[in-house]
Amino acid sequence: xxxxxxxxxxxxxxxxxxxxxxxxxxxxxxxxxxxxxxxxxxxxxxxxxxxxxxxxxxxxxxxxxxxxxxxxxxxxxxxxxxxxxxxxxxxxxxxxxxxxxxxxxxxxxxxxxxxxxxxxxxxxxxxxxxxxxxxxxxxxxxxxxxxxxxxxxxxxxxxxxxxxxxxxxxxxxxxxxxxxxxxxxxxxxxxxxxxxxxxxxxxxxxxxxxxxxxxxxxxxxxxxxxxxxxxxxxxxxxxxxxxxxxxxxxxxxxxxxxxxxxxxxxxxxxxxxxxxxxxxxxxxxxxxxxxxxxxxxxxxxxxxxxxxxxxxxxxxxxxxxxxxxxxxxxxxxxxxxxxxxxxxxxxxxxxxxxxxxxxxxxxxxxxxxxxxxxxxxxxxxxxxxxxxxxxxxxxxxxxxxxxxxxxxxxxxxxxxxxxxxxxxxxxxxxxxxxxxxxxxxxxxxxxxxxxxxxxxxxxxxxxxxxxxxxxxxxxxxxxxxxxxxxxxxxxxxxxxxxxxxxxxxxxxxxxxxxxxxxxxxxxxxxxxxxxx
Amino acid sequence: xxxxxxxxxxxxxxxxxxxxxxxxxxxxxxxxxxxxxxxxxxxxxxxxxxxxxxxxxxxxxxxxxxxxxxxxxxxxxxxxxxxxxxxxxxxxxxxxxxxxxxxxxxxxxxxxxxxxxxxxxxxxxxxxxxxxxxxxxxxxxxxxxxxxxxxxxxxxxxxxxxxxxxxxxxxxxxxxxxxxxxxxxxxxxxxxxxxxxxxxxxxxxxxxxxxxxxxxxxxxxxxxxxxxxxxxxxxxxxxxxxxxxxxxxxxxxxxxxxxxxxxxxxxxxxxxxxxxxxxxxxxxxxxxxxxxxxxxxxxxxxxxxxxxxxx
Numbered sequence: 001x002x003x004x005x006x007x008x009x010x011x012x013x014x015x016x017x018x019x020x021x022x023x024x025x026x027x028x029x030x031x032x033x034x035x036x037x038x039x040x041x042x043x044x045x046x047x048x049x050x051x052x053x054x055x056x057x058x059x060x061x062x063x064x065x066x067x068x069x070x071x072x073x074x075x076x077x078x079x080x081x082x083x084x085x086x087x088x089x090x091x092x093x094x095x096x097x098x099x100x101x102x103x104x105x106x107x108x109x110x111x112x113x114x115x116x117x118x119x120x121x122x123x124x125x126x127x128x129x130x131x132x133x134x135x136x137x138x139x140x141x142x143x144x145x146x147x148x149x150x151x152x153x154x155x156x157x158x159x160x161x162x163x164x165x166x167x168x169x170x171x172x173x174x175x176x177x178x179x180x181x182x183x184x185x186x187x188x189x190x191x192x193x194x195x196x197x198x199x200x201x202x203x204x205x206x207x208x209x210x211x212x213x214x215x216x217x218x219x220x221x222x223x224x225x226x227x228x229x230x231x232x233x234x235x236x237x238x239x240x241x242x243x244x245x246x247x248x249x250x251x252x253x254x255x256x257x258x259x260x261x262x263x264x265x266x267x268x269x270x271x272x273x274x275x276x277x278x279x280x281x282x283x284x285x286x287x288x289x290x291x292x293x294x295x296x297x298x299x300x301x302x303x304x305x306x307x308x309x310x311x312x313x314x315x316x317x318x319x320x321x322x323x324x325x326x327x328x329x330x331x332x333x334x335x336x337x338x339x340x341x342x343x344x345x346x347x348x349x350x351x352x353x354x355x356x357x358x359x360x361x362x363x364x365x366x367x368x369x370x371x372x373x374x375x376x377x378x379x380x381x382x383x384x385x386x387x388x389x390x391x392x393x394x395x396x397x398x399x400x401x402x403x404x405x406x407x408x409x410x411x412x413x414x415x416x417x418x419x420x421x422x423x424x425x426x427x428x429x430x431x432x433x434x435x436x437x438x439x440x441x442x443x444x445x446x447x448x449x450x451x452x453x454x455x456x457x458x459x460x461x462x463x464x465x466x467x468x469x470x471x472x473x474x475x476x477x478x479x480x481x482x483x484x485x486x487x488x489x490x491x492x493x494x495x496x497x498x499x500x501x502x503x504x505x506x507x508x509x510x511x512x513x514x515x516x517x518x519x520x521x522x523x524x525x526x527x528x529x530x531x532x
Numbered sequence: 533x534x535x536x537x538x539x540x541x542x543x544x545x546x547x548x549x550x551x552x553x554x555x556x557x558x559x560x561x562x563x564x565x566x567x568x569x570x571x572x573x574x575x576x577x578x579x580x581x582x583x584x585x586x587x588x589x590x591x592x593x594x595x596x597x598x599x600x601x602x603x604x605x606x607x608x609x610x611x612x613x614x615x616x617x618x619x620x621x622x623x624x625x626x627x628x629x630x631x632x633x634x635x636x637x638x639x640x641x642x643x644x645x646x647x648x649x650x651x652x653x654x655x656x657x658x659x660x661x662x663x664x665x666x667x668x669x670x671x672x673x674x675x676x677x678x679x680x681x682x683x684x685x686x687x688x689x690x691x692x693x694x695x696x697x698x699x700x701x702x703x704x705x706x707x708x709x710x711x712x713x714x715x716x717x718x719x720x721x722x723x724x725x726x727x728x729x730x731x732x733x734x735x736x737x738x739x740x741x742x743x744x745x746x747x748x749x750x751x752x753x754x755x756x757x758x759x760x761x762x763x764x765x766x767x768x769x770x771x772x773x774x775x776x777x778x779x780x781x782x783x784x785x786x787x788x789x790x791x792x793x794x795x796x797x798x799x800x801x802x803x804x805x806x807x808x809x810x811x812x813x814x815x816x817x818x819x820x821x822x823x824x825x826x827x828x829x830x831x832x833x834x835x836x837x838x839x840x841x842x843x
Contacts, residue, residue, distance in 0.1 A: 008535050008561065008682035008712040010608040012638055018604070025635035032627035033620065350618035354675070357583045357612055358635040360601040531586040 022359055022368035030342070030372055039338050040380050043331035047384035050327030052395050060317055060400035070400035072316040074307065075148035075276070077168040078217055081485070082404050084231070084313060085147040085168075086276030086302025089140070090289045091225030098264020099190040100139050100224050103204060104156050105181045105295075106256035109135045109230055110286070112249045127286075130251070131158040134305075134490060135230040137255025137298060141189050141196055142223050143215070147276050150217035152196035153227065153304065154187035154210065156255070162187070163490070164198035166213035168306050171490040174200040174210045184258070191264070194218040204259070224262060225270065226289075228255045228300035234312040236494055246494060248315065250282045254299040276302060308493035309404055309485055309500070317401045320499045321414055322482040324392025326458070328418055329451050329479075331384055332425055333443075336450075339373040339426035340433040340442040347437040352532050362527045366434060370427045370520065377426040382419030389415055406484045417481030417505065421512065425450060428475065428516040434523035449515070450475045457497045468502040475515045477501070480508025534596045535561035535682035535714040537610075541591035542581055544574075544738075551577045552588065553738035559716045561682065564709045566729030566746075567718040570826055573735040575718045576614070579687050583612055595683055607636045610683040611676030616668040616691070621661025625652055625671050628660055632675055642678060650674035651700065665692025673704070684708060685716045690724045702728045722822040732818075734825050742825050749821045758789040758797050761810035771804040772797065785809075 030036055062070035077083040094100075111130035138155025152166035154174070162174030162185050179185045186201035194215050199207040230253035236246035272289045282301035289298045307313060309320045346352040359365045389411060393403045406414075425446070433442040453476035457467045471477055480501035487495045501508055537559040544552040552574045559565045567575055580586040582593040584600035592599065595610045603609050619628055629643040647656045650670040655663075660671060669689055676684055686705075690698055705728055709715050719725050725732070732749055734742035742749065759782075762768050768787060769779045777791040789797055794813040801808055 010680045010682060012605075012608045012636070012642065012678075012680045021635055021637045025631045028627065028631035028634045029620075029623075032623050032631065035622055345620065349620055350615050351620060353580070353583070353585050353614055354618055354632070355635075356585060357614075358607055358632055360584045360603065360606055529587075531580070 018361075019364055019368065022364055023371050025358070026342075026368045026372040030376060036338050036341075039334055040376060043334040043338075044380050044384040044387075046334065047325075047327040047331035047381075048387045048391070050330050051324045051388040052327075052392055062400065067400045068398050070316070071397055072314075072402055074314075074316075074402055075146075076405060077148050077306070078150045078215070079167065079169060080405055080407060081169065082307040082318070082402070083148055083168045084276075084303040084305055084307055085149075087227045087229035087304055088287055088289065088298055088300030089142075089145065089223070089225055089227050089273050089275050090270050090296060090298055091145070091223045091273065092262060092265045092267055092270060093221050094141065094191065094224040094262070094264055095221045095266060096264060097192050098224065098262065099188060100141065100263075101186065101188040101259070101261045102139050102226065102257045103184045103186050103259040104137065104179050104255055105184045105258055106254075107131065107135065107137050107156050107158065107179055108254050109158065110252040111233065112251070127252070131253065132230055132233045132251045133157070133159040134303070134492065135251065135253035136163070136304075137228040137253055137257075137300075138226070139187050139189055140225065140227045140304075141191055141218075143218050145223055145273060145275060150215040151304070152189060152198065152213040152215060154189055154198045154200060155227075156185050156187075158230075158253070160490070162200045162210070164200075164210040164213075165304070165490070166196070166211075167215060168304065169486075169488065170211075170213065171488070172198075172211040174198075174208070175202060186259075189224070191218075191222070191224070224265070226255070226257055226260070226296055226298050227304075228253045228298040229302045229304055230300065231303035231305070231492070232313050232315070234492055234494065245310075246312070248311075248313075250301060252282050252286055252299055252301050254297060257296045257298065258294065260296055270296070272298075274300070303491075305491050306486075306488055307404060308488065308491050308495070310494040310496075312493035313491055314402075318404055319396050319401045320404050321389045321392065321406065321411065321484045322498050324388045324396070325385060325414075325418060325482050326498055327388065328381070328385070328421070328482070329454055331381070332422055333447060333451060335377045335380065335422055335426055336429040336446045337439070337443050339377065339429040340446070341439050342369055342373050343430055343433040344437060344439040344442060347532075348439070356532055363524045366430075366520070366524050366527055370430055373426040373430050374423040378419040378423035380419075381422030382416055385415040385418035404485050410484055413505065414482055414484050417509065420509065421478050421481050424478065424509075424512050424516045425475070428512070428519055431516065431519035431523040434527055435519065450478075450512075452476075454479050454497070460496065464496075467496070471497065471508075472502050473511070475512045477503050477508035478512030481505045535712065536594075536596060537582060537683060537685065537714060537716060538594045538597075539578060539582065539591070540593075542578060542588045542593065543590040544577055544581065544586065544588050550738055552581070552591075555591070555735065555739055557733045557740050557743050559683070559714045559733075560731070561714040562709055562712050563730035564705050564715045564717060564725075564728055566722075566725040566732045567716055567735065568720065568722055568725065568732060568822060569735035569741075571720055572737075573826075574738040575720075575735055576687055577738075578735070579612070579614060579685055579716075579718065582685065583610075583614070605636050605679065607632065607679030607681065609679070609681055610685060611679055611681040612684070613669070613672035613676045613686040613689055615687070616665060616672040616689075619660040619663075619668060619671065622659055624657050625660050625663070625674075626656040628671065629674060629678060632678055636679055638678065646674040646677045649677055666694055666697045669693055669697070669701075673701075682712070683714045683716075687718045688720070689717060690719060690721070698724070722819045723817075726818045734822065736826050746818060749825075750816055750818060752821070756790065756793075756816050757814045758792065758794045759810070759812040759814055760787045760789060760797060760801075760808055761785055762787070762801070762806060762808040764806040764808075767804065767806050768801060768808070771800055771806065775800050 109131035110127040113128040135158035136155040140153035142151035143149040161176035188199040230251040233249040453470040453474040542555040
């Protein structure tokens with residue numbers, strides 16, 4: 001035998017980029033295992049089945065019947081959000097520029113004598129003296145008397161001092177402390193076109209500007225006057241984090257106004273009107289106003305502000321689009337298993353050697369795997385979330401629950417956010433799988449880091465402070481991406497998952513990204529230096 | 533690129549075990565090089581180092597003058613079969629080759645070519661989990677051939693093959709070498725390589741203990757004997773012993789002579805005028821040569837071993 005003189009030349013040539021080839025190869029690996037493809041489809045189905053059927057299993061019962069018949073008619077504010085807009089309004093038209101100034105000498109209130117009782121059910125006999133923290137009385141300039149109109153108001157509150165609030169969601173603090181005859185608060189609103197400026201004063205002579213509201217809708221003749229409102233008081237069933245349900249108590253607030261001066265008014269006489277009567281709280285004989293000795297006394301019930309989820313400040317049931325995403329964590333568990341196995345089965349079968357022989361640049365191989373698990377889970381999560389959100393709204397309304405409206409961009413953020421949440425979680429699982437090289441421990445690690453904290457938060461098992469910290473510092477913080485409606489400090493509610501999270505949506509998502517990036521870096525480092 | 537594998541001074545320690553202790557050899561193109569040695573000799577570790585899977589503590593391994601991680605499309609430069617069992621059971625053979633092909637930017641058509649070449653075309657759409665070990669070996673060969681590489685490296689490819697498969701494998705390896713490729717085949721059974729390998733690298737205890745052409749190894753083995761059938765048994769014994777041979781009487785009229793070639797025996801007998809009816813040279817088998825070489829290098833032995841070298 002003699003050696004050949006001409007060396008053998010391969011017949012195989014390629015022009016494509018090496019990273020694109022790797023991604024293509026990993027995609028082929030994924031799609032040629034039927035079990036993996038079916039598992040991803042199963043994840044999508046489970047996310048939707050759990051989110052739609054289990055969560056909305058029972059229809060709502062009400063005096064009109066059940067299900068869709070119970071669906072309330074809810075006003076929406078200028079920003080499109082659902083609002084409470086029920087209060088007693090003592091008003092005059094204001095055709096153009098002008099200002100309204102009052103001195104508030106008293107704010108008192110009444111609550112139901114029976115704990116957990118609904119004030120409307122008991123009448124005056126069931127009342128006792130009491131003032132809820134966000135009871136409010138003051139002056140308001142509103143575009144019209146229609147619920148959901150644009151407005152700006154200066155007010156004194158039960159325990160949060162003087163506030164300027166406008167268009168339902170904005171709230172600015174003014175003078176602190178409660179008012180009394182000895183320590184009255186002066187309030188002033190100045191209108192110029194669609195701009196309203198709020199001032200307060202302790203003396204009536206030295207004024208402090210609190211805020212400026214530009215209210216596009218506020219043109220022509222508007223309504224200016226005095227108001228009083230007192231929101232439903234929510235008492236949760238358990239002092240835990242998350243939605244445990246609770247009871248609502250109606251309340252009344254009475255404000256006493258002196259030195260009422262409207263500049264720019266035309267009629268000179270006041271008209272009283274119970275806006276949104278019965279919409280929230282008490283609707284009985286105590287509501288109304290009295291004018292005596294230059295003083296105006298106004299009594300009202302209800303609230304002017306945003307509706308929050310968990311039915312914490314409404315007499316009807318509310319849900320958010322995030323309530324239809326409770327199945328996400330189930331799909332997530334399945335996708336975590338797939339993503340972990342995408343690398344761990346290669347170790348178990350010894351296939352990793354074939355893979356690394358075909359692709360000796362190991363960092364790029366890990367990146368290609370991350371691209372594939374990321375894209376597959378992003379697509380699966382986005383599709384599942386889109387179905388859950390779109391179909392969920394129909395299902396919830398059919399059951400009689402009011403779905404808090406959100407903007408299209410928010411909806412898109414929630415849907416794609418679920419896709420991104422699953423994708424980054426999958427990359428985290430892939431990375432941990434690369435580090436640990438065992439399916440079971442990898443899946444256990446990810447579930448302990450991500451799913452368990454979420455379930456603890458949603459189930460309301462932990463004390464509120466602990467649950468909040470868990471949802472801030474663990475990868476489960478990323479579930480904040482599902483939050484569709486904001487939390488308001490000026491509205492008492494049951495702010496917990498699945499509707500509310502301690503971190504803002506993108507901040508929570510960034511926490512998960514941090515964990516994923518760190519574990520991916522560790523995985524790449526170990527993969528490069530370890531023998532296989 | 534030159535179709536060679538060069539391994540120089542590889543050292544590798546796993547914990548307290550020294551797996552490679554200066555492994556050095558070169559695989560030339562155009563021939564089948566057998567890589568033999570007892571279990572634990574370092575064959576598989578050497579192959580892993582060649583493929584860049586294990587990092588050596590010292591030394592280097594080059595394919596056509598380049599280290600493995602530097603190869604741009606490695607499967608077109610060296611095809612390897614390390615572990616035939618390393619497949620995903622739920623994936624079909626064809627899809628297993630398909631992802632490998634995609635990783636190198638190669639097409640579906642090439643996959644079908646190598647399936648045909650490995651004799652798997654009819655079962656290509658079956659799940660690899662249902663394959664026998666012999667079929668998996670063929671699948672491993674197909675994978676190694678995917679890039680049509682000038683260098684092939686196969687670890688124990690005969691394992692689990694039926695006799696027909698072994699015959700096929702031998703012919704296949706010979707044809708690859710005939711095309712000018714360098715072929716390195718490991719085995720712990722020398723008999724498998726008897727009629728296949730042109731050259732042998734014998735490993736023991738992490739280093740090379742013999743590196744020679746198969747013909748030279750056999751010639752150097754201690755087992756060469758000459759069988760003599762003669763009626764003058766006593767005279768023959770005297771004459772041959774006098775000439776330096778070791779002679780043993782193995783029957784009424786037969787002698788077994790070692791230390792002299794058959795031609796020398798005939799010359800001596802003719803000079804002494806001793807008649808004989810048969811002289812037969814009994815060649816040592818490759819197996820015997822191998823056993824001689826590795827007797828001292830077998831890892832698990834009671835008595836302290838000495839280094840055996842035939843160079």
